[in-house]
Amino acid sequence: xxxxxxxxxxxxxxxxxxxxxxxxxxxxxxxxxxxxxxxxxxxxxxxxxxxxxxxxxxxxxxxxxxxxxxxxxxxxxxxxxxxxxxxxxxxxxxxxxxxxxxxxxxxxxxxxxxxxxxxxxxxxxxxxxxxxxxxxxxxxxxxxxxxxxxxxxxxxxxxxxxxxxxxxxxxxxxxxxxxxxxxxxxxxxxxxxxxxxxxxxxxxxxxxxxxxxxxxxxxxxxxxxxxxxxxxxxxxxxxxxxxxxxxxxxxxxxxxxxxxxxxxxxxxxxxxxxxxxxxxxxxxxxxxxxxxxxxxxxxxxxxxxxxxxxxxxxxxxxxx
Amino acid sequence: xxxxxxxxxxxxxxxxxxxxxxxxxxxxxxxxxxxxxxxxxxxxxxxxxxxxxxxxxxxxxxxxxxxxxxxxxxxxxxxxxxxxxxxxxxxxxxxxxxxxxxxxxxxxxxxxxxxxxxxxxxxxxxxxxxxxxxxxxxxxxxxxxxxxxxxxxxxxxxxxxxxxxxxxxxxxxxxxxxxxxxxxxxxxxxxxxxxxxxxxxxxxxxxxxxxxxxxxxxxxxxxxxxxxxxxxxxxxxxxxxxxxxxx
Ligand SMILES: Nc1ncnc2c1ncn2[C@@H]1O[C@H](COP(=O)(O)OP(=O)(O)O)[C@@H](O)[C@H]1O
Ligand SMILES: [Mg+2]
Numbered sequence: 366x367x368x369x370x371x372x373x374x375x376x377x378x379x380x381x382x383x384x385x386x387x388x389x390x391x392x393x394x395x396x397x398x399x400x401x402x403x404x405x406x407x408x409x410x411x412x413x414x415x416x417x418x419x420x421x422x423x424x425x426x427x428x429x430x431x432x433x434x435x436x437x438x439x440x441x442x443x444x445x446x447x448x449x450x451x452x453x454x455x456x457x458x459x460x461x462x463x464x465x466x467x468x469x470x471x472x473x474x475x476x477x478x479x480x481x482x483x484x485x486x487x488x489x490x491x492x493x494x495x496x497x498x499x500x501x502x503x504x505x506x507x508x509x510x511x512x513x514x515x516x517x518x519x520x521x522x523x524x525x526x527x528x529x530x531x532x533x534x535x536x537x538x539x540x541x542x543x544x545x546x547x548x549x550x551x552x553x554x555x556x557x558x559x560x561x562x563x564x565x566x567x568x569x570x571x572x573x574x575x576x577x578x579x580x581x582x583x584x585x586x587x588x589x590x591x592x593x594x595x596x597x598x599x600x601x602x603x604x605x606x607x608x609x610x611x612x613x614x615x616x617x618x619x620x621x622x623x624x625x626x627x628x629x630x631x632x633x634x635x636x637x638x639x640x641x642x643x644x645x646x647x648x649x650x651x652x653x654x655x656x657x658x659x660x661x662x663x664x665x666x667x668x669x670x671x672x673x674x675x676x677x678x679x680x681x682x683x684x685x
Numbered sequence: 686x687x688x689x690x691x692x693x694x695x696x697x698x699x700x701x702x703x704x705x706x707x708x709x710x711x712x713x714x715x716x717x718x719x720x721x722x723x724x725x726x727x728x729x730x731x732x733x734x735x736x737x738x739x740x741x742x743x744x745x746x747x748x749x750x751x752x753x754x755x756x757x758x759x760x761x762x763x764x765x766x767x768x769x770x771x772x773x774x775x776x777x778x779x780x781x782x783x784x785x786x787x788x789x790x791x792x793x794x795x796x797x798x799x800x801x802x803x804x805x806x807x808x809x810x811x812x813x814x815x816x817x818x819x820x821x822x823x824x825x826x827x828x829x830x831x832x833x834x835x836x837x838x839x840x841x842x843x844x845x846x847x848x849x850x851x852x853x854x855x856x857x858x859x860x861x862x863x864x865x866x867x868x869x870x871x872x873x874x875x876x877x878x879x880x881x882x883x884x885x886x887x888x889x890x891x892x893x894x895x896x897x898x899x900x901x902x903x904x905x906x907x908x909x910x911x912x913x914x915x916x917x918x919x920x921x922x923x924x925x926x927x928x929x930x931x932x
Pocket of ligand 2: 396399400401440516517
């Protein structure tokens with residue numbers, strides 16, 4: 366599907382499918398069209414062209430029927446600031462068609478499930494961001510939908526709240542189909558079995574997590590802090606390790622004492638870690654720290670777009 | 686059954702919102718203070734007050750003023766109905782609920798109507814006071830109130846539409862007010878031109894003209910047609926304006 370706003374093409378020919386019962390990660394940098402896509406999947410925006418199918422039914426024509434089985438947490442949770450938490454969940458349960466006799470029980474279940482019992486009597490406007498987000502999730506789940514879309518549920522949360530949110534999402538696994546968007550890969554990698562990566566409104570990678578990871582983690586990346594480093598050592602490093610390791614260094618200027626930061630890239634197939642450490646110690650570099658950088662999402666996007674270009678070139682060549 | 690429940694729930698939520706904020710109480714107090722003061726003034730200033738001219742020297746101008754004051758009140762009451770939901774993105778919540786757009790609009794309308802009637806209802810004391818001193822033209826009182834209710838309905842529809850256009854309640858209130866005032870002034874201007882056809886045409890379009898029929902106690906079928914088509918027209922605009930969000 367495609368979505369055009371007045372001047373911008375927010376989403377271009379996006380096609381992907383989400384398997385029933387899976388947790389699907391939807392990744393892209395800010396402004397890449399995640400929220401727009403999710404709103405289209407929920408029927409809150411109408412695609413400029415293309416269509417959304419839910420269990421084989423067209424969303425546009427079966428909206429009244431399908432919206433019952435969709436739960437959606439937008440990036441700004443739709444909360445009434447002046448309502449109390451319980452009152453709000455009860456209200457949502459009512460308008461989303463939970464039978465009157467079951468409302469009370471359902472509300473209690475969902476409050477427990479989302480860890481909201483402690484705050485259920487408080488006004489939503491006075492809650493911390495972590496709780497606000499949880500109320501948002503509770504709102505999306507209260508009518509027991511089969512398809513749940515969460516738009517950046519962990520955005521802006523502190524690590525502890527992120528952990529709780531992750532646990533909450535984990536518990537939903539299996540029962541429902543989940544589409545989870547994020548701009549951070551490590552956020553979704555523990556949760557999702559499949560991911561779709563988009564950039565500037567286009568799908569650039571789509572597949573199971575292990576596939577995509579192996580695609581991108583051909584290189585490991587390390588950050589090394591040392592107290593001494595200079596051009597000679599750098600040259601010696603190049604002589605010793607040659608082309609197999611990629612190194613660059615920079616002086617940390619915010620420190621009074623001299624410290625250098627080395628960026629080291631290493632192929633996934635060979636492990637040179639101990640050799641590199643030995644080398645640095647031999648040269649009296651005063652090794653301070655040595656840590657592995659998990660592959661950043663920026664890196665993935667960079668690689669993924671490069672990958673796309675490579676593929677295109679390969680295609681052209683094969684055509685020629 | 687389920688649909689009715691949805692409308693009741695949303696209307697109730699809206700009313701909780703109204704009664705939870707001081708605005709309604711302030712408006713009610715202010716409004717009734719003004720009307721009370723006018724009432725007192727009319728009685729004192731009317732010369733040789735008799736039971737027969739009470740209607741003309743007190744009640745009819747009083748109801749006219751009530752109608753005029755609602756021109757200011759309704760924009761303030763309707764301003765938040767959609768704009769606030771747009772601002773906090775809660776409109777999406779309603780769209781995903783089992784209420785369809787018509788029901789959403791109607792539950793907002795009902796809430797606005799209810800709160801307006803709540804404010805209006807206090808003014809019933811004034812005819813009752815007159816009643817104690819022997820006034821008994823209740824037909825006029827009833828038709829005036831009917832006229833007020835119909836006026837309020839037309840004001841509210843304009844307010845709902847303006848509220849659906851913006852995320853800012855103040856802008857919503859201002860546009861509603863300008864529209865309603867414009868409608869009133871338009872008639873005055875056209876009246877001054879003495880062109881019969883234009884006169885009739887613009888009079889028919891403006892709600893104060895129809896209110897007068899009620900206050901004179903002579904309700905014509907075209908008054909009802911007007912209110913119905915006016916409401917329908919603005920319902921239609923509101924619904925288009927809400928739909929346009931999705932495109
Ligand atoms: N209502 C809108 N009108 C115009 N442009 C929009 C609108 N909503 C989003 N956009 C644009 O579409 C692009 C994608 O936005 P969005 O879907 O919010 O990205 P994401 O959620 O991935 O950060 C952005 O460039 C944004 O500016
Ligand atoms: Mg977004």
